[in-house]
Amino acid sequence: MSENNKFISGLLLGVLAGSALALYLSSDKGKEFLANMNIDTEEIKEDMQETYGKAKENMEELLAKAKQLVKELESKVSEA
Secondary structure, three states, rough: OOOHHHHHHHHHHHHHHHHHHHHEEEEEEEEHHHHHHHHHHHHHHHHHHHHHHHHHHHHHHHHHHHHHHHHHHHHHHHHO
């Protein structure tokens, strides 16, 4: 099969797949699918934001503890 035939076959396959997807998404089931996807992605986004907030708080606490340890070590070294 020549390069031109492979390209045309791939192009036609892409057009057919795109058309099938467009038809499905415009149907009632497709619209329901998209609505469910929007709900799911919104929930995932909220979960990720919450997890990020908790991770940030934990890192800030660890940083504060590390700074305190450094201060304690500095004072012990200066005393010695």
